[in-house]
Amino acid sequence: MPIIINGREEPVPADARVSLLDFVREQLELFGTKKGCNQGACGACTVLVDGERILSCLALAVQYDGREVTTIEGLASGGALHPLQQAFIDHDGFQCGYCTPGQICSAVGMAEEVARGVPSHVTVELDAMEIALDHDELRERMSGNLCRCGAHNGIVDAIAEVYAGAGA
Amino acid sequence: MIELAYSRATDAADAIRRAEGGNAKYLGGGTNLVDLMRETVEVPSALVDVTGLSAEIGETDDGGLMIGAAARNTAVAEHPAVRARYPMLTRAIVAGASAQIRNMATVGGNLLQRTRCTYFYDTDGSRCNKRSPGEGCDAIEGFNRIHAILGTSPHCVATHPSDMCVALAALDAIVHLRGASGERTIALTDLYRLPEDHPDIETVLESGELITAVELPPSELAAHSTYRKVRDRASYAFALVSVAAALELDGDSVADVRLALGGVAPKPWRAWRAEEALRGSPATEESFLEAAEAELAEARPLAGNAFKVDLARRTLAAVLQTLTEGARR
Numbered sequence: 431m432p433i434i435i436n437g438r439e440e441p442v443p444a445d446a447r448v449s450l451l452d453f454v455r456e457q458l459e460l461f462g463t464k465k466g467c468n469q470g471a472c473g474a475c476t477v478l479v480d481g482e483r484i485l486s487c488l489a490l491a492v493q494y495d496g497r498e499v500t501t502i503e504g505l506a507s508g509g510a511l512h513p514l515q516q517a518f519i520d521h522d523g524f525q526c527g528y529c530t531p532g533q534i535c536s537a538v539g540m541a542e543e544v545a546r547g548v549p550s551h552v553t554v555e556l557d558a559m560e561i562a563l564d565h566d567e568l569r570e571r572m573s574g575n576l577c578r579c580g581a582h583n584g585i586v587d588a589i590a591e592v593y594a595g596a597g598a
Numbered sequence: 599m600i601e602l603a604y605s606r607a608t609d610a611a612d613a614i615r616r617a618e619g620g621n622a623k624y625l626g627g628g629t630n631l632v633d634l635m636r637e638t639v640e641v642p643s644a645l646v647d648v649t650g651l652s653a654e655i656g657e658t659d660d661g662g663l664m665i666g667a668a669a670r671n672t673a674v675a676e677h678p679a680v681r682a683r684y685p686m687l688t689r690a691i692v693a694g695a696s697a698q699i700r701n702m703a704t705v706g707g708n709l710l711q712r713t714r715c716t717y718f719y720d721t722d723g724s725r726c727n728k729r730s731p732g733e734g735c736d737a738i739e740g741f742n743r744i745h746a747i748l749g750t751s752p753h754c755v756a757t758h759p760s761d762m763c764v765a766l767a768a769l770d771a772i773v774h775l776r777g778a779s780g781e782r783t784i785a786l787t788d789l790y791r792l793p794e795d796h797p798d799i800e801t802v803l804e805s806g807e808l809i810t811a812v813e814l815p816p817s818e819l820a821a822h823s824t825y826r827k828v829r830d831r832a833s834y835a836f837a838l839v840s841v842a843a844a845l846e847l848d849g850d851s852v853a854d855v856r857l858a859l860g861g862v863a864p865k866p867w868r869a870w871r872a873e874e875a876l877r878g879s880p881a882t883e884e885s886f887l888e889a890a891e892a893e894l895a896e897a898r899p900l901a902g903n904a905f906k907v908d909l910a911r912r913t914l915a916a917v918l919q920t921l922t923e924g925a926r927r
Contacts, residue, residue: 446604446645449632469633476698482672485698488632492604493625493647536698543697548676551692551833556681573833574696 431496435460436504442495450494451475451486454501462502462531466576472577476532476539477501483539483576493520502531505538514538517588525579533575537589540571544593599636601715603644607651610776610810616646618778624648626668627699627706629699634712637723639729651702652811663815667706667774669810671762672697674705674847677810677813684814686823686842692763693827696834706809709773709789710801711762713756714836716747727753727762728797735797743902744836747910748863750898754797757861758790759836764860766869770815777807786812790865797864819844819854822925826917827860828909837861839910845881845921852876852885855918859893862910869893872914881922886915 432439433459443453451468453479454460458523466474475487478500503511514534517523524530544567547559552570561567568586577585604625607613617624623642625631626649652666655677663878674680675691692702717724717737725734733770737755744757763786771786786863791803803809814820823844829835840860846853855876857869872893879885890911897907 446602447599456849469636470629470699473696473698482701483698484702485629485696487605488627488629488699488702490604490628490632490645493628493649539701540697543672546676548672549681549682549688549692550697551689553692556685556688570833574698 433491434498437498437501443491446490446492448491449487450477450489450491450499453491454486454499460501460503463535464528465533466494466528466532470551471576472529472532473536474529474532476536478535478539481539481542483536487504500535502535505534514588514592518585518590521584521588521591522581523584523588524577524581529575529577529579533572533585534576535571536575537593541590541593543571563590565590568594599638600643602642602901604647606646606647610808610903613646613651613808614776614778614806617808618643620644622806624706626704627702628707629695629703630711630899637771639712639719645783648706648808653704658813661671663773663814665705665812665814667704667811669687669705671695671700671703671705671708674762675700682821684769684817686768686820686825686844687762687765687814688843689825690761690840692825693825693837694761696924697888699736700757705762705812708760709766709786709809709812711758711760712800715756716741718756722783728756728793728800731796731798738900739900742900744838744861745900745903746863746896747897747899747906748859748867748891749792749865750863751793751795751797753795754793754862754864755900756797757791758863758865760866761825761827761837761840761860764840764858765781765823765842766812766814767866768823768844768856768858769817769820770856771922772815773809773814774802774811774813775803775807776810777804779804781810783813786866793864794868798862800864804921817837817844817856817857819846822846822921823856824917824921826913826920827915834855839906839913841910841914841917843914843917843921845918847881847925850880852879854879857914859910862897862906869914871895876918881918883915883919886918887911890914890920 466472653668
């Protein structure tokens with residue numbers, strides 16, 4: 431089965447060692463997804479697989495045949511930016527921009543987890559099925575994405591604007 | 599990474615057949631194994647993908663839960679029955695790694711993840727008895743702030759890094775295995791070997807044996823449980839010390855208790871001695887601290903991690919205090 435990247439079917443690499451990250455960057459030349467640490471510590475390589483956020487550096491591409499992968503290039507529709515992309519611009523949610531594609535893909539996946547009621551480390555009541563994405567929840571849930579420029583405040587503001595209202 | 603063969607198993611028997619001969623490894627979410635292969639700590643010649651095997655989370659006949667080994671960490675953490683009946687397990691899982699990694703990582707893989715000892719990972723520069731048996735251990739005289747204080751040996755002081763397994767140890771989880779010679783079950787606490795003189799052999803698994811499921815026995819106690827993790831930053835870091843605890847009171851004394859410690863030992867550390875000391879004792883901070891001391895009496899701290907003894911003692915007592923207050927509300 432092919433692997434579906436941003437709606438396009440692509441043949442799975444023959445070499446089992448190729449990570450999903452190297453596959454999209456080096457074979458498909460989709461350079462939006464970034465290689466930061468390449469060991470699962472920074473989140474720069476975050477992509478969505480069937481709507482769930484994962485780390486493409488720790489994923490072997492062969493494991494993902496038949497799955498739908500969305501990278502940062504697949505979030506905008508036509509010429510219109512995804513609302514979160516616009517919010518990152520509006521709130522200065524980056525300086526160098528290297529972590530940004532991972533931050534944005536991660537936040538899209540996070541919003542889906544919150545809507546589903548997935549608890550986090552800071553969720554007080556585990557039986558609560560509705561989770562308010564307040565300041566602590568947002569920061570905890572985005573803790574897998576590091577920004578070494580120090581743009582975290584802008585990143586949090588951008589995500590809060592789109593997914594949490596003004597409360598976070 | 600060296601070239602390797604990849605295939606996908608359709609069921610447990612198929613997985614075992616595919617892994618026969620050679621140096622095959624079962625592949626779950628890959629969050630640990632892919633990294634270890636890149637660092638050449640693990641050099642399998644073949645990967646057998648077992649993520650297509652059972653990921654089901656279902657009720658057992660006796661009122662417990664059966665969790666397929668391919669279930670993702672997030673799926674376990676968010677399951678309504680786990681949240682309601684085994685809250686310490688949800689708390690432990692969401693205290694570990696990041697959301698992205700929890701979406702990938704499987705239950706079976708979590709049980710078998712390798713230590714995060716930096717010397718174990720440093721293939722070029724450090725000696726490690728776990729990686730190269732008989733070579734020596736550079737952690738014992740090195741930077742050992744993150745290392746173990748219980749269950750260590752003169753050959754290895756590495757910790758088991760899992761949060762989830764600490765809760766599973768406290769919950770009396772049963773691991774279901776399948777190998778070439780058939781199926782068997784084993785208590786999670788018996789799955790792991792202490793390092794002794796063979797730190798390279800971490801479990802009692804036979805060659806090619808596969809974890810197929812983890813069973814949670816029914817437990818009224820487990821509904822009153824929690825997990826606390828102490829780490830160097832607020833999120834996305836391994837435990838310095840963690841405590842999984844369940845507590846039932848009878849008036850002002852401890853009727854029953856389950857305790858396990860993480861970040862302090864080569865395996866998820868069930869605190870049997872502390873439990874024994876607590877049953878029937880008054881539910882006071884004084885007896886909680888005494889019980890912790892009983893558990894930690896045989897701690898053998900290193901130059902860099904002596905702080906863990908007191909940290910474990912106080913964290914254990916604090917978690918029990920929290921559960922006591924919760925029970926009295």
